[in-house]
Amino acid sequence: MSDTRTTEVTALGEQSIRITRRFNAPQQLVFDAFTKPELIQRWMGSNFGDWSWASCDVDLREGGAYRYVWQQPDGTQMAISGTYREVTPPTRTVSTQVYDGMTDFGEMLVTIMLTERDGETLLEEIVQYPSREARDTDLQQVPEGREPGFATLDQVLASV
Amino acid sequence: MLARAEQTTSPGDLDAMFAALADPTRRAILVRLTEGEASVMELAEPFTMSQPAISKHLKVLERAGLISRHREGQRRPCRVRPERLDQLTQWLESYRKLCEANFQQLDTLLAALQSPSDRIVSEQADANTHAGSD
Numbered sequence: 001m002s003d004t005r006t007t008e009v010t011a012l013g014e015q016s017i018r019i020t021r022r023f024n025a026p027q028q029l030v031f032d033a034f035t036k037p038e039l040i041q042r043w044m045g046s047n048f049g050d051w052s053w054a055s056c057d058v059d060l061r062e063g064g065a066y067r068y069v070w071q072q073p074d075g076t077q078m079a080i081s082g083t084y085r086e087v088t089p090p091t092r093t094v095s096t097q098v099y100d101g102m103t104d105f106g107e108m109l110v111t112i113m114l115t116e117r118d119g120e121t122l123l124e125e126i127v128q129y130p131s132r133e134a135r136d137t138d139l140q141q142v143p144e145g146r147e148p149g150f151a152t153l154d155q156v157l158a159s160v
Numbered sequence: 161m162l163a164r165a166e167q168t169t170s171p172g173d174l175d176a177m178f179a180a181l182a183d184p185t186r187r188a189i190l191v192r193l194t195e196g197e198a199s200v201m202e203l204a205e206p207f208t209m210s211q212p213a214i215s216k217h218l219k220v221l222e223r224a225g226l227i228s229r230h231r232e233g234q235r236r237p238c239r240v241r242p243e244r245l246d247q248l249t250q251w252l253e254s255y256r257k258l259c260e261a262n263f264q265q266l267d268t269l270l271a272a273l274q275s276p277s278d279r280i281v282s283e284q285a286d287a288n289t290h291a292g293s294d
Contacts, residue, residue, distance in 0.1 A: 023267065030270065043269045044262065139252065
């Protein structure tokens, strides 16, 4: 009903952040957009800089792995990957997430929850960092008002 | 930008701020204080909480640098330190903007998937790799 489809981001406890957003689509469709490679590649990180998708693999089951790879025209690649801990279509996934080449940053735990109401779907996403320091570093790394680059893409990807 | 942020706030400061803000009573106190300074008694009023309990929350907020207290005769009113709140809000806001930009792409995709005619168009656009679609 409401037309306020804007993202909200709040600090949650000491080492998590919560992201909420409403989408004008049924739950199943939003779930698919978050879990099917052919759909993921059509929105996630697609509007940032000169990065384009290199590959997108998802083994959607408990214990299954996923890996997203982007690259720049010069061939530079970056990737995030992880393992599904919980897959409950079309309402919930819990997965681990790591940035390639940033192992010291540690592993995040990303919970995605979808609730459908009046034909709209509410996304609630909790990103739990391994420590307060990791979360705060991640938040502080978002350069405001600057052209999105590697670091900013990381931020966006951390949220999805 | 990052250098400036590091100069004014250490990671420890930020931890303290987030921890302070994790509590709903403390957030409510901050909201109240954005309307103007207030004494402990005034702040305790809307809550079903004793003054000592409120004082404890105020100490956490004060340590996190989110409020300051000064003496005015008998009173020790509290006020927000907007510059500190602004900094925290700025980080969350930058992060939010990036998420929002990404989710707007998702809006577009979801709309395309729900419209039979657009669906054909978007599939064609895909095949042409970035043909001019809205």
